Amino acid sequence: MSVRELVVLGTASQVPTRGRNHNGYLLRWDGEGLLFDPGEGTQRQMLRAGVSAGDITRICLTHFHGDHCLGVPGVVQRLSTDRVTHPVYAHYPASGEHFFKRLRHASAFHETTELHEEPVAAEGRVVSGPFGELQARRLDHRIESFGYRLVEPDGRRMVPELLARFGIGGPRVGLLQRTGTLDVDGHTVHLEQVSEPRRGQRAAFIMDTRLCDAVYDLADGADLLVIEATYLDEDAALATEHFHLTAAQAGRVAAECGVRLLVLTHFSQRYSQVERFREEAAEQFDGEIVLAEDLVRVPVPRRR
Structure with a gap:
């Protein structure tokens, strides 16, 4: 039986909190397991969430800020410790290839799992397979950053x-x-x-960025949109200054792009009441909104 769900491993931004680990998101999509932005502590969060190293088929990094990649060493080593037999592919901005190689070989270990690096150098198709097509678009952040979009081919019912x-x-x-x-x-x-025609499902993953055309392109028609909402609207100037989004902006993107399920995450530690993020997004978007919490599972909406 095929499973399509998001397993949330961490939801903090630059600084983790007592209740929120650094980033980490596993998208289970039939036979694929795409691990997005494993931040520090991801290996332990996987254990707590009931995710095994064998569930991972691809590691996808949006950029090389620490809260989005410092979990790579532990995850890579865990693949070999658990003797994962299938190959795993790593996608990340090509401009940070030197960072990935350092993370991959951060300490001595006996590597047995095949890990193939496939750096992303340009926008467009990253890879295609039975699952559909993984696409990337360049975002607007301090350093090179890519958002990802998984697109299932259209079919017939x-x-x-x-x-x-x-x-x-x-x-x-x-x-x-x-x-x-x-x-x-x-x-x-x-x-x-x-x-009759059956539209393929789409999932989008958008982390650190200011509003730009790529955000809308990635979110267009998404059944599941996982998007950063680092700031509240009262701090919109800070969001722009630090190349991030507000909850209201995320809600507006979801509304304009026809998103079905909006998952807000990457919350700044400055806010103690995260329910306000939902309220601000809901002023712009009347669809389903999930405030991501560590270790929760979010099913991809059923086909219409």
Whole structure:
């Protein structure tokens, strides 16, 4: 059975708090496990959340500020400690390749797991596979930073009533899906006659940035949008100065881009009442909003 969910490992920004670890987000997408921005302490958070090293197939870094990457050494070493047998791929801004190599080899260990580095040098497709396509767009931050977007290809949904009308059932349904046509009593039935378009699902991950075109491009039509909301609107000037977003800006992006589920995270330690982030976002966006908490699991919304 396929599983699509976000496992939140950490939700703090630059400084962790008693209740919030540095960043860390595992997107479980069928057979893939994309670990975004593992900050310091991610390995322990994985244990607390019930996530194994074997769940990870890709490590995706938006940029090389410490709260988004200092967990890499522990995670990389854990892959080999647990003898993960499948290859793991690492995607990160190519301009920080020297940082990744230092993190990867931060201390001595016996490396057994295949870790393939695939630096991101330009916007567009990062990699494609059965899961769909992983895309990247360059954000507006102090150092080079990329946001990511996972896009499942559009497909078709079989309509039981139409299948019954043509007398198609059992293994022949799968055959029709694979071949596109099926002979039924001397007549050719086309896939389009017994199915309807099914839009592929989309998930977007946007960390440290000011508002820019890339934010909207990444969020466009997302079923799940995980986005930083470091500041409240009262500190919008600070957000701009430090290249971050406010909760209100995140809500506005979700509203304008037709997002289904908005997950706010990366909260500054200056705020003790995080419910205010939801209130500000909700003034702009009337859809579902989740205030990310460490160790929670957020299901990707079901298809419409």
